[in-house]
Amino acid sequence: MRQAGRYLPEYQSIRRKVPFLELCKTPDLAAEVTMQPVERLGVDAAILFSDILIPCEAMGQTLEFTESQGPRLAPIRSSSEVDRLIVPDPADRCGFVLEAIREIRRRLVGRVPLIGFAGAPFTLASYMVEGGSSRSFTYLKRMMFAEPATYRKLLDKIAETTALYLSAQIEAGAQAVQIFDSWGGVLSLPDFEEHALPYVSRVVDALPREDVPVIYYVGQAAHLIEPMLESGADVLGIDWRLPLSEARRRIGGRASVQGNLDPAALFGTPEDIERKVSAVLDEAGKAPGHVFNLGHGILPQTNPEHARVLVDAVHRLSSGGTEPRPA
């Protein structure tokens, strides 16, 4: 999950000067924001600051971010609108992301690895068809069930775009990549297997994989662990709903697991947070093959001190020691 954001005063001070999309498109600033949680929190990896919708704009869709309503896209709902989308060359249309990655690697000088990311095809399609966030995904599901050829054509284009985009991130220096299927969990098991998974698998298969782990995150995935395993990803990321013990039992050693504290847990006291970190580590079995993470993005109202409490607790409790590990 993106570690930087509105909960950090140093992030807000930059955002007061620069709109969100301009921040994503300015490599020096994106690099600066990416480094903020590394400096402040002592996390074990840096996560590229960007947005999953960047490739939608590169495909030719109009994109804007509003302060109150989040992303707004000119919705793609017909076959001819899908035809007009392009599969962009990332160097040409998303060069600012690749330049940010190179700049972040220079600033990190090997302290911690850098994780790149992209949206999963189904989740990107949800924004592209709905025109923004959604609750019931009516337009997307209507396309899926009433215009299946249009749906497949759209997902094919998004999968191809995403494969090129993530390959370019790895080429530029991303040392792991994460594929976010934030809304994949709104599908039934058979619909996920038919309408989401094949496109993720195609992306994973296309990546240059030597020493670059692929993390596949699905929100609300309690019913989807088995098909997620079929994606070919090395690490499955899940939200806070499913206990990690249950996730690991169903994964059976075939992939690592990442997660899964409810970000809202950071509203509790430091003692509450430590207790909940300990519970997540216990659920995961304190074993290799677990990457501690929040189960979703950190909430804007979070106290940064509490995020530091979390990171320290993970370090102390997972190493069995009593001191934070050196950052």
Place this chain on the structure above:
Amino acid sequence: MRQAGRYLPEYQSIRRKVPFLELCKTPDLAAEVTMQPVERLGVDAAILFSDILIPCEAMGQTLEFTESQGPRLAPIRSSSEVDRLIVPDPADRCGFVLEAIREIRRRLVGRVPLIGFAGAPFTLASYMVEGGSSRSFTYLKRMMFAEPATYRKLLDKIAETTALYLSAQIEAGAQAVQIFDSWGGVLSLPDFEEHALPYVSRVVDALPREDVPVIYYVGQAAHLIEPMLESGADVLGIDWRLPLSEARRRIGGRASVQGNLDPAALFGTPEDIERKVSAVLDEAGKAPGHVFNLGHGILPQTNPEHARVLVDAVHRLSSGGTEPRPA
């Protein structure tokens, strides 16, 4: 799930004349709208037309429905705001609901049973604290984790209100009652057990139960089947995510199951709908103890003819015959 609604032209024709909340509060009109799907679709039960937020207003909270943004409530966020809420006498503050139930029973003359309903305490609290629909439930979770005494006081009041309200519905003539925990699935398993389940159990325990089955629906419940069983409900309602075979395996005969076709499946062709109905029935094992239902409310864009196709397919395929059962 409510069967009436915007997808029916006969509903829209009434709504053009009467705002939503006024419709809920006018027993004759609520009865008329309740009867519409019974007449048109031939469903096997009628579901009271009302809204889960009616008791919030009765508790003293300001409530309005906007056409574009759905329900708006004056948010309850502090201990003193919780103190000002009352536990209303349903006959006094929600008499129009009880009168609607009596009127619907008169109109049904025993054709099909009538199902009453209420929101589950956690889900009602989410609307009361957030002030409307939410995606991340930040205010509610902040209260839960940072002000637990306030949270418990609020949930106690809602549970007491809901127990009285559903008991009054049964007294007025509801032949089954459904408790909707639409947002319960946003909680982790331990948080659900601590912060949602006890209040539902208290409601179920308080109901006069002879021959009145209690249905407990939780949205996104793939990780919550086991605690749902602890609620004491006779029937567990789930959405389309978890296959019914898996739900029934975990329920192990201790409750019946209700569900679970994705309402968006009605966007497909009649042949698609029949195939998906058949798949749901197969998943449920075509066995007693399964109540066929959509996994969530019917979508406004649904073609009413497709809803009729669904009902006919359920009748034909679950009875093993080739003709719709007489309504």
